[in-house]
Amino acid sequence: MNTKDIEARIKKLPDDLIPEVMDYIDFLMTRHRNKRNGRKKFTFDWEGGLSHLKDDYSSVELQHKVSEWR
Numbered sequence: 001m002n003t004k005d006i007e008a009r010i011k012k013l014p015d016d017l018i019p020e021v022m023d024y025i026d027f028l029m030t031r032h033r034n035k036r037n038g039r040k041k042f043t044f045d046w047e048g049g050l051s052h053l054k055d056d057y058s059s060v061e062l063q064h065k066v067s068e069w070r
Contacts (some may be wrong), residue, residue, distance in 0.1 A: 010021060050062060
């Protein structure tokens, strides 16, 4: 498949689907750029990072502390 084939298919689409195609193209380009730059997916390796504070603070108190630390 080449760009002429893609262009011919896009021309057959109803006008209201063109924005969806553009969004998908943008998504593919971003995904490709991220892979090329070696970006990793988000991980939850930070989970439990404040567990040592659980006996000293409630979850609400920790939320307030986080606001202070920012």
